[in-house]
Amino acid sequence: xxxxxxxxxxxxxxxxxxxxxxxxxxxxxxxxxxxxxxxxxxxxxxxxxxxxxxxxxxxxxxxxxxxxxxxxxxxxxxxxxxxxxxxxxxxxxxxxxxxxxxxxxxxxxxxxxxxxxxxxxxxxxxxxxxxxxxxxxxxxxxxxxxxxxxxxxxxxxxxxxxxxxxxxxxxxxxxxxxxxxxxxxxxxxxxxxxxxxxxxxxxxxxxxxxxxxxxxxxxxxxxxxxxxxxxxxxxxxxxxxxxxxxxxxxxxxxxxxxxxxxxxxxxxxxxxxxxxxxxxxxxxxxxxxxxxxxxxxxxxxxxxxxxxxxxxxxxxxxxxxxxxxxxxxxxxxxxxxxxxxxxxxxxxxxxxxxxxxxxxxxxxxxxxxxxxxxxxxxxxxxxxxxxxxxxxxxxxxxxxxxxxxxxxxxxxxxxxxxxxxxxxxxxxxxxxxxxxxxxxxxxxxxxxxx
Numbered sequence: 001x002x003x004x005x006x007x008x009x010x011x012x013x014x015x016x017x018x019x020x021x022x023x024x025x026x027x028x029x030x031x032x033x034x035x036x037x038x039x040x041x042x043x044x045x046x047x048x049x050x051x052x053x054x055x056x057x058x059x060x061x062x063x064x065x066x067x068x069x070x071x072x073x074x075x076x077x078x079x080x081x082x083x084x085x086x087x088x089x090x091x092x093x094x095x096x097x098x099x100x101x102x103x104x105x106x107x108x109x110x111x112x113x114x115x116x117x118x119x120x121x122x123x124x125x126x127x128x129x130x131x132x133x134x135x136x137x138x139x140x141x142x143x144x145x146x147x148x149x150x151x152x153x154x155x156x157x158x159x160x161x162x163x164x165x166x167x168x169x170x171x172x173x174x175x176x177x178x179x180x181x182x183x184x185x186x187x188x189x190x191x192x193x194x195x196x197x198x199x200x201x202x203x204x205x206x207x208x209x210x211x212x213x214x215x216x217x218x219x220x221x222x223x224x225x226x227x228x229x230x231x232x233x234x235x236x237x238x239x240x241x242x243x244x245x246x247x248x249x250x251x252x253x254x255x256x257x258x259x260x261x262x263x264x265x266x267x268x269x270x271x272x273x274x275x276x277x278x279x280x281x282x283x284x285x286x287x288x289x290x291x292x293x294x295x296x297x298x299x300x301x302x303x304x305x306x307x308x309x310x311x312x313x314x315x316x317x318x319x320x321x322x323x324x325x326x327x328x329x330x331x332x333x334x335x336x337x338x339x340x341x342x343x344x345x346x347x348x349x350x351x352x353x354x355x356x357x358x359x360x361x362x363x364x365x366x367x368x369x370x371x372x373x374x375x376x377x378x379x380x381x382x383x384x385x386x387x388x389x390x391x392x393x394x395x396x397x398x399x400x401x402x403x404x405x406x407x408x409x410x411x412x413x414x415x416x417x418x419x420x421x422x423x424x425x426x427x428x429x430x431x432x433x434x435x436x437x438x439x440x441x442x443x444x445x446x447x448x449x450x
Contacts, residue, residue, distance in 0.1 A: 021219075021220070021223065022184060022191065022192070022219045022220070022222065022223040023215070023216040023219040023220055023223070025190040025191065026180070026183070026184050026187065026190055026191055026219055027070075027071045027074050028071055028074075028075055029075070029078065030075060030078070030079070031048065031051065031052070031075055031079075034068065034071065034072065034075060035068070035172065035176050035179050035180050035183075035215065036067065036068050036169075036170070036172040036173075036176045036215070037067070037068055037072070037169055037170065039170075040167050040168075040169075041072075046165075047059075047165075047167060051075070051076055051079065052079075054079070054080050054081050054082065056076070056080070056082075056116065056143050056145075057143060057164075057165060058137050058142075058143050058144040058145070058163055058164040058165070059144070059145055059146075059164050059165040059166070059167060060122070060144075060145075060146040060147075060148065060152050060156065060160075060161070060164045060165070060166050060167070061073070061145065061146070061147045061148070061167050061169055062147070062148045062149070062150065062151065062152050062166065062167070062168055062169065063149070063168055063169025063170060063171075064149060064169070064171050064213060064214065065149055065214050065216060065217070066171075066172070066211070066213070066214030066215045066216035066217055066218075067169035067170060067171055067172060067213065067214070067215070068169055068172075068215065069147040069148075069169055070120060070147055071215075073086070073118045073120075073145055073147060076116065076118075076145065077116075077118070080116060081113070082113060082114050082115060082116045082143065083103075083104065083107045083113050083114065083115040083116070084115070084116050084118070085100050085103070085104075085115060085116070085117050085118070086117070086118040086119075086120065087100065087117070087118075087119055087120070088119075088120045088121060089119055089120065089121045089122050089123070089124035089125045089129070090120075090121055090124055093129070094128065094129055094132050097129065097132050097133065098132070100115070100117055100142070101136050101141065101142065103115070104117070104136065104141050104142050105141055108141060114140070114141070114142075114143060115141070115142050115143070116142075116143045116145060117142045117143070117144055117145070118145045118146075118147070119133075119144065119145070119146045119147070120147050121147065121148060121149075122146035122147060122148050122155075122156060123148040123149070123150040123152075123155035123156065127157060130156065130157045130160055131157065133160060134159055134160065134163075137160065137163050137164075138163060144160070144164060146160075146164070151261070152166060154261075170213070171212065171213020171214065172213045172214070172215055173213070174205070174208045174209060176215075177207070177208035177211055177213070177215060177218045178204050178205065178208050180215045180218055180219065181199065181204050181207060181208065181218055181219070181222055182204070184219055184222060185197055185198065185199065185222075192222070192223075192226055195226070195233075195234060196234040196235065197226055197229070197233070197234065197235070197236075197237055198235060198236045198237070199222075199225075199236065199237055199242070200236060200239060202239070203225075203237065203239055203242040206242060206243075206246065207221050207222060207225075207242065207245075207246065210246045221242075221245045221246055221248075222245075224244075224245035224248060225237050225241045225242045225244075225245035226241075228241035228244055228245060229241045260286075260289075260291070263282055263285050263286050263289075263291075264282075264286065264296075264299060266278075266282045267279060267282035267283060267286065267296075267299075268299065268303060268307075270282055270346070271303060271307070271342065271345050271346045272303075272307050272350065274346055274347060274350070275346065276342070276343045276346035276347055279342045279343070279345075279346045280339055280342055280343065283296065283335075283338055283339060283342050287331075287335055287338075293326045293330075293331060293334055293335070293338060294323070294326055294327065296326075296338060297319070297322055297323040297326045297338065297341075298323065300319045300322060300323070300338075300341055300342070300345060301316070301319040301320060301323055303319070303345060304316040304318070304319035304320075304345060305354060305355070306352060306354075306355045307345075307350055307351075307352055307355075308345060308348045308349070308350055308351065309351040309352065309353055309354040309355070309428070310351060310353065310354060310422065310426075310427055310428050310431055311348065311349040311350060311351035311423060311425040311426035311427060311428045312348040312349050312426045312427060313427065314348075315344065315345055315348045318340075318341050318344050318345070319341055319345065321341075322337050322338060322340070322341035325337035326338065348426070349425035349426030349427075349428075350423075350425060351422065351423040351425050351426070351428050353420055353421055353422050353423055353428060354420065356419075356421070357419040357420040357421070358419075360419045361417075361419045364417065368414075371411030371412065371413070371414060372411060372412065373411060373412075374408045374409075374410075374411065374412050375388075375389045375390055375391075375392060375393070375412075376391060376392060376393045376394040376395075376407065376408070377391075377394065377409065378390040378391065379391075380394075393407075394407075395407050404438065416439075418439060420435070422435065
């Protein structure tokens, strides 16, 4: 490789000895060895062509851990004629970047050679650090390759995104992970081939499924299983060792990261879709990843009103009770309280009528401004209110049968509107019949828009 990296263990093949983790030793040395991301690395595609012709522009790789972002950067490092530098956003500052920029300018002036800068975990750079990249990226002095597990639209500044190609890396499929595992078992130079180890088909499939699309996790589990089998063991790795290695696998979840947002989104949508099993699964993902149970409980309270509403008013009571239980009990036991609430909310009848009502009313207020109530409804409990006509003509509902009386409750000059339109689900079926009797022919918010 023509250039060097500030972290030689990341790409340097010389570091791939028995003391280096198997996942690092098995990084692909060429595009032909690369497993996964077939869509963005298809032969003849723009990215593969750019790599093979060594004609790269700035780009950002984003996707889950173990999907190949750093491995592809390493492949580029090994094939490019450009000066290659690598920094980690975890332990690099603006001063480190400026040093690279000066070297890149000298390289371009003295040798006519551009510099590729790989920034691992670019989402960890502050705005000031990301701003420092803009001038050299825009001038072409540096070709940026950023890698992140986060959604770049949340974590990378807009000007950098606009100057870069975005490539989303997908989790590896089960078959792709099995290919990675078999290659590690067979490779005598970098993998475990020298030990003569094998895996039963069921064990390979179990590791692949437990790795959830993460090649690094799959290789880490395999290495742990081989270690549990014993240094002198040859032949098939016992299934017990595989199971124990799987149980040791960490859960990759960042409370402030992209998976946080994706998991809570899947959690809410599963409850909304009445899939209690999927909702409990996403609950387990979040709790296993260290999510604050109070955050989950707050979202359940919102869900109870937004998505269940008056179809089952008890849903809000359940959600609030769960929230109090979470505060009182704490982890790990409060996971049971959460699961009870999640299953109830998932199976409750659904209505977003209350949510739609407040959204429509807020829209009217924003577009038409705030109006004063009719005089009959204004406060009449102060001296002089009578002289202003406040409360005059007000009909006290309890003086009428059923506490129901028709009078103008909307602002003066504003025709009555219908914001709350109950669904036919659960209790709201009864509420809808009642409102139809009370409202008569009042126009809806949608009527005025038509």
